[in-house]
Amino acid sequence: MTLETDYLVIGAGATALSFVDTLLAQDPDCDVVMVDKHASPGGHWNDAYSFVALHQPSATYGVESVPLGQDRIDESGPNKGFYELASGSEVLAYFQSVMRDHLLPTGRVRYFPNCEYLGDHRFRNVLSGEEHEVEVRRKLVDTTYFATSVPATHERKFEVADGVRVEIPGKLPELWRSAEGIPEHFVILGAGKTAMDAGVWLLEAGVPAERISWVKPRESWLINRTITQPGEEFFESTVGGQIAIMKAAAKADSVSALFHQLEEDGAMLRIDQSVEPEMFHYATISEGEVESLRKIGNVVRKGRVERIEPGRMILQQGEHEVPEDTLFIDCTASAVRPKPVSPQWENGTIRLQLLHVPLVTLNAAVTAFVEANFETDEEKNALCKPVSFVDDIEGYAGTLLGTGQNRFLWATNEKISAFLSQSRLDPGAPTVRWLKQNAPERLAVAAEMPAATMAAMPNLQKLVAEAEASRG
Numbered sequence: 293m294t295l296e297t298d299y300l301v302i303g304a305g306a307t308a309l310s311f312v313d314t315l316l317a318q319d320p321d322c323d324v325v326m327v328d329k330h331a332s333p334g335g336h337w338n339d340a341y342s343f344v345a346l347h348q349p350s351a352t353y354g355v356e357s358v359p360l361g362q363d364r365i366d367e368s369g370p371n372k373g374f375y376e377l378a379s380g381s382e383v384l385a386y387f388q389s390v391m392r393d394h395l396l397p398t399g400r401v402r403y404f405p406n407c408e409y410l411g412d413h414r415f416r417n418v419l420s421g422e423e424h425e426v427e428v429r430r431k432l433v434d435t436t437y438f439a440t441s442v443p444a445t446h447e448r449k450f451e452v453a454d455g456v457r458v459e460i461p462g463k464l465p466e467l468w469r470s471a472e473g474i475p476e477h478f479v480i481l482g483a484g485k486t487a488m489d490a491g492v493w494l495l496e497a498g499v500p501a502e503r504i505s506w507v508k509p510r511e512s513w514l515i516n517r518t519i520t521q522p523g524e525e526f527f528e529s530t531v532g533g534q535i536a537i538m539k540a541a542a543k544a545d546s547v548s549a550l551f552h553q554l555e556e557d558g559a560m561l562r563i564d565q566s567v568e569p570e571m572f573h574y575a576t577i578s579e580g581e582v583e584s585l586r587k588i589g590n591v592v593r594k595g596r597v598e599r600i601e602p603g604r605m606i607l608q609q610g611e612h613e614v615p616e617d618t619l620f621i622d623c624t625a626s627a628v629r630p631k632p633v634s635p636q637w638e639n640g641t642i643r644l645q646l647l648h649v650p651l652v653t654l655n656a657a658v659t660a661f662v663e664a665n666f667e668t669d670e671e672k673n674a675l676c677k678p679v680s681f682v683d684d685i686e687g688y689a690g691t692l693l694g695t696g697q698n699r700f701l702w703a704t705n706e707k708i709s710a711f712l713s714q715s716r717l718d719p720g721a722p723t724v725r726w727l728k729q730n731a732p733e734r735l736a737v738a739a740e741m742p743a744a745t746m747a748a749m750p751n752l753q754k755l756v757a758e759a760e761a762s763r764g
Contacts, residue, residue: 296427297325297402302409303435304328305335306354307644309390310656310717311433313355316398318664323400325426327407327415334387340380341462343493347485347576348651349375351522352719353383356657358394359716360386363523370492370581374517375526431663432641435656437631448622450481451599458600458620461490464497467619475619476503479605480588481597482623483508485575488563490621491585505590505614507597507605511569513551513685514561515576524723524731531720531738533559537692538744542751547686547759564591572685574650596624633678637669645678647698649691654717658702661711675701675708686762689755696745696752 299315301308304326312324330338346353350361360383364376371377378386395401404424407415413426452458457472467474478494480487487506494504518526519533536557544550551569554560561577562569563585595608600620605612636643636659647655662672679694680687702708712718713725727735 293422294425294427295325295402296323296429298322298428298430299324299433300413300426300428300431301326301433301435302328303335304330304333304391304403304405305337305435306387306653307656308335308433308435309333309387309395310355310653311435311644311660312395312401313357313390314657314660315664316395316400317357318661322430322664324402326401326403327409328403328405329408329418331405332384332388333391333403333405334384337380337384337387340384341460341486341489342380342465343461344380344486344489345371345377346383347377347574348520348719349522350378350382351375351722352651352717353378353653354386354717355390355394355653356716358386358390370496370578370584371517372580374578375521375523428640431637434641434643437643437645449624450597452620453599453601455602456600456620457618458622460622461486461493464490464493464621476617477505477615477619478503479505479507479614479618479620480623481507481620482625483510483512483571484573484623484626485577486625487621487623488575488577488581488585490623491588492581495584495587501587501589504588505592506588507592507594507607507612509593509596509608510571511562511564511567512571512573512575513555513569513688514563514582515574516559516561517576517578519559520576520719522719522723524726524734527723527727527734528737531741533557535740535744538696538741538748541689541692541748541755542744544751544755547689547755550688550755551685567593570684572682572688574682574691631681633680635669635673636676636678637663637672646681646691647676647679647695649679649681649695651717651719654715657715657717658708658712661708665707675705677701686759689752689759693749693752693756696749700745 299322301312301324308326315322332338351363354360361376361378366372366374366376391403396403406419407417409415413428414423416423478499480490519530521530536559537554540550540553544553551560561582563582592612594610594612597605597607599606603613603616605614633645634643636645644656644659647658659676662675666672677698679691682688682691702712713721715721
């Protein structure tokens, strides 16, 4: 069967839905076909573990036209005192509603779930085998460039001997019904945010900290949730945190020194203050979660696990004994794999990438706005310069530099600036609008931001050059 459309979109996850939502609003005549392997919209959220939640406040996630959450402050739990973080099930229900209740009713979106893209504008239903060819009048939109890996779908990179229990985090809430019973001991494998979530879940579920071991190949720097909050009640601390980042970036003689200064300023956290972090993936966490995770004292620092046998782990730098009745929790999936960046607009394709790290749905909305409001690919690429995702700590200077350069381009472009000033997804925009109407004097604290950013740019360029030289 042959279809015709203006835009063929590969994927129906967060970035795809955000892109299409803004594109429809900006271009009232366009038609879109969306293709995704999952049975429901939401991308990797379909595969996420049951107790996963957003890192960023619900208020700044999703698509422009549909609010997520109730702008509520959590009154209990590790996020107490901060804006709500939607759970995975809430995010999934939200994206299903976006598709069902907002995109499809326009009559300008056709959605094909359970379908894999084959290349050359063709896709196939994975259940029926039926193939479609698409005549694309404008652009192919690839939202899978930074495909997210989650525990349920990633390929395990270590060996497991017979008789060893290994589960993904999503199985933890189901242990009560397991025929094998509740284990004597738990071992968390991995040091990223998923591992942190698993640790917090176990502790809140009542597992004593001494019954938990944690294999941490690397320590990570973490963003303090205090500086990521929307809303007027957090305006000074959030803006102050962003200004602190720029001021530290202007003076630091190394990226490591930048992180340590931000730790002193309260913008960055680490779980073990005696270990120098080697990793930074923009994970965001509360001080309450950090204090909870510090209770886990059985930390194994012998590199990544290579093989698990009954009663012992074989790691890169040695072996470690554990009780025979141990459940290993595999949190080793890497959410995003660093890839080389390329122009977003190229050869009839829009390849969605990072522009404002780490706000993926804002990136997609800005890309759609630029696509609908500017003429040539050269002009569009000049306004949206992809930023490499950070893996080690040295990459942080590059993400700060790239994000700052894009923000400068957008702030000095009248069209994009006007769009962002009304954006739900740009973290500061709703609060700034409210303050202008109700308390304009409080906006004075933000006056330092432009100068602080400009002062940071030369030193960030230096730190990026040094990082690139050290990598050879």
